[in-house]
Amino acid sequence: MRILHTSDWHIGRSFHGHATLDALRGVLGALVAQVREHDVDVVVVAGDVFDSAAPAAACYGLLTDTLRGLSDAGATVLVTSGNHDSAARLGFQSALLRDGIHVVTDPLRVGTPVTVADADGPVHFYGIPYLEPALVRHLWPDGDVRSQRRAVEHAMAFVRADLAERGGRSVAIAHCFAAGVDATPGVEREIRQGSLDVVPLSVFDGPDYVALGHIHGRQQLSDRVRYAGAPLHYGFTEGDKPRGSWLVDFDAAGFASATWLDLPVPRPLVTLRGTLDELLTDPRFADAESAWVCAKYTDPTPQSDPMRRLLARFPHCATVVHTPEGVRGDDGLSYSRRVRRARSDAELVDAFLSHVREGDGASEPEVAIIRDVIDERSVVEATA
Structure with missing residues (x-):
């Protein structure tokens, strides 16, 4: 079986005030072409399909077109919700989708897989939607779900229990910070990285492959635990990170290999x-x-x-x-203290320049001009 692991499409996100919908449409079109070219059997989208809980109408259109294109290319599609998605809005149309497209947003279905068979038997895909502890705690009152880490641990316990009964090969899909991950400053929002919110890799023991989302850069935490990253660059801190997806091959025993497929970058x-x-x-x-x-x-x-x-x-x-260069270091003085320490009009002007220039006072040519102006003012006042 051949699986394409992608994530973090963030449909509707802007880039410094510029719309990205058209650029993303082109990139997702290239992803559909890769699915057809490489005879992909299953496409996994690991959360943050939309960028907000209330996406514009055009965002739904792009999602529908892309899912239809992936299905027409011959792939079964599994989509989970992330921390940016509204699970209700993402999942409301799932009943209307054609066969072979699955949108997983219900925490109560964690542990119930979507099963796809190939010549070697079944592969069970366990989708874990983003689990906000405050919102899912009441669903598992005995689970002590007080953090992201505990929520994912609890979900994976359901996965392992079901897998023990079913047997066969398996894939888990989750949206979180995993231990050892390198986050992108200012880009991945709203999931804290405190010790209680980082999920240890041992939590994902059991499945043959773990497709993670939330981190926008490609990362491999182990052979079987990976992030695919986002298909577009959404910040300058991401500029040196490749865009693409993981092409994962399963054989009769489970995970066999993973190959990176680059996606086009519309504008560097x-x-x-x-x-x-x-x-x-x-x-x-x-x-x-x-x-x-x-x-x-x-x-x-x-x-x-x-x-x-x-x-x-x-x-x-x-x-x-x-970002000025050659600026004098901060002397620790506030503007009011600089003003009080000024012993002349020239020093008063220099104090003002040091304040507005963040430490860099008057240059030598400026000092000469300031002195000339002050001298002229003194002459005018003396003769008035």
């Missing part, structure tokens, strides 16, 4: 650093003119209207950050 992400003038004119940045750009300009002082000026060269500049 780059972070540029230099003075604003360098960013606007230097030929070494020419390759970035068609990319998503995070521009970090290093001028000592904030520049006028940097985003508008950068957009003239980089039409897809998404964010601009002022």
